[in-house]
Amino acid sequence: MNYSSIKLSNLSLFCLLLLGTLVSCQLDYKFYDSTCPNLTKIVQAGVWSAIANETRMAASLLRLHFHDCISNGCEGSILLDDSSKFTSEKNAFPNKNSARGFEVIDAIKANLEKACPSTVSCADILTLAVRDAVYLTGGPYWFVPLGRRDSLTANESAANANIPSPFEPxxxxxxxxxxxxxxxxxxxxxxxxxxxxxxxxxxxxxxxxxxxxxxxxxxxxxxxxxxxxxxxxxxxxxxxxxxxxxxxxxxxxxxxxxxxxxxxxxxxxxxxxxxxxxxxxxxxxxxxxxxxxxxxxxxxxxMVKLGYVGVLTGQNGEIRKNCRVTN
Missing domain, CATH: 1.10.420.10 (Peroxidase, domain 2)
Incomplete structure (x- = not known):
């Protein structure tokens, strides 16, 4: 058995043992290798530029990812603006006037749309960006399983209910x-x-x-x-x-x-x-x-474990062209 097979076997075991039925084990470390080979370089360049401009942005991206995942799953719903169909999670109390980093994800998405149009989900971009933000500020590096798809809606009430408050026991x-x-x-x-x-x-x-x-x-x-x-x-x-x-x-x-x-x-x-x-x-x-x-x-x-929470894969969700609006 080669190294790649061992890694994939370990991934499947990780999914089954740690996350049970909450996870669809359709994520893959090599998901974009053929469809968007420069993905990680483009994301890291965008994150590096943002942190060089404002060191605080690393923490803002980390918080954005956590608030997305813990609210309704790692499906990029926190990135959506208000629409006629739903109220944005940006209006939820834990996010209002405090969630930041949206423009960083927008810039990375724009560059990826030039390199590989309609291919990489906003949810995956955010998950990768957070890994790079941690690493570029002196933290650990980890491999990110990819293949998440973007949600078709946002859920303000879920954000209010599920994001922990600094005042809670x-x-x-x-x-x-x-x-x-x-x-x-x-x-x-x-x-x-x-x-x-x-x-x-x-x-x-x-x-x-x-x-x-x-x-x-x-x-x-x-x-x-x-x-x-x-x-x-x-x-x-x-x-x-x-x-x-x-x-x-x-x-x-x-x-x-x-x-x-x-x-x-x-x-x-x-x-x-x-x-x-x-x-x-x-x-x-x-x-x-x-x-x-x-x-x-x-x-x-x-962080890998968090990144599996509530993911959409396969035919669920979509690949947004613009992270702020559904297609």
């Missing part, structure tokens, strides 16, 4: 992951994406001034970090959209400092710091804070 967040075929380990590993990027003040300001309605700061929050955050996010409504780095130490580098921060009570979002409140998740946090290699390896594994 751990059990609610975990339930949203498990409903998509993910597990508690994936919760901890994928939360590590917050090693890059920024958050708006309104997502954590309650921890600074009125934690759980107490009128005081969250007692678990490191005092030095508290003082710093209060200077960025004063207790006024007009500071709600100010930005603070999710990782105060290395906000533009994909590393394991997110976990080091949690161990030191310096997690920005309550939904992140809460990982230290459960023995099962806390043990993983401590482990990843000490062993960056294993975090990178497990992050790559969880």
């Amino acid at each position: 751990l059990e609610n967040i975990t339930a949203k992951f498990t409903a998509k075929g993910l597990d508690l380990k994936d919760v901890v590993v994928l939360s590590g994406a917050h090693t890059i990027g920024f958050a708006q003040c309104f997502t954590f300001k309650n921890r600074l001034f009125n934690f759980d309605g107490s009128g005081e700061a969250d007692p678990t929050l490191d005092e030095t970090l508290l003082a710093s955050l209060r200077s960025v996010c004063p207790n006024k409504d007009d500071s709600d959209t100010n930005l603070a780095p999710l990782d105060q130490a290395t906000s533009s580098v994909f590393d394991n400092f997110f976990y080091k921060n949690l161990v030191n009570n310096s997690g920005l979002l309550q939904s992140d710091q809460i990982l230290m409140s459960d023995n099962r998740t806390a043990s993983l946090v401590v482990y990843y804070s000490k062993f960056p290699y294993w975090f990178n390896r497990d992050f790559a594994t969880s």
Whole structure:
């Protein structure tokens, strides 16, 4: 048996063992090899250009992919604008005025339409772009199974219901992951994406001034970090959209400092710091804070797993010519 056969066998086993009936195992690492051979080069060039222009874009693309997959599956529905038939997921509370990176996907799609018209789905472009965004900021590289097709509609209500909120308890967040075929380990590993990027003040300001309605700061929050955050996010409504780095130490580098921060009570979002409140998740946090290699390896594994959620393949969906509208 040659290497390619082993890889395909492992892929099939991965699908069957990890994701059961939620996955159509019609994705293939070589899906576009003959129909669009320059695909990965075109995507990586587009992502590199976007990150060179704005480092923050790496985290924005990562968030865009997660919000697409966890909402209604990795089928590119988050990329659709409003139409006469549906309301865009961009209007959902977790995405409104915060989801970013659409123009990056548009630019990559335009270049791919020139190279191989009506061939590569927007869902696959986003999945590949996220891999490159992580890699170009210092994170792991992983092979992406391809062959997703694009949805014919968007689902704003699903986005509101399924995307975890920074204010939710751990059990609610975990339930949203498990409903998509993910597990508690994936919760901890994928939360590590917050090693890059920024958050708006309104997502954590309650921890600074009125934690759980107490009128005081969250007692678990490191005092030095508290003082710093209060200077960025004063207790006024007009500071709600100010930005603070999710990782105060290395906000533009994909590393394991997110976990080091949690161990030191310096997690920005309550939904992140809460990982230290459960023995099962806390043990993983401590482990990843000490062993960056294993975090990178497990992050790559969880991202592949996430990329299978709710995919459309075969004759389902379509290959959009423009990621913002259906054909």
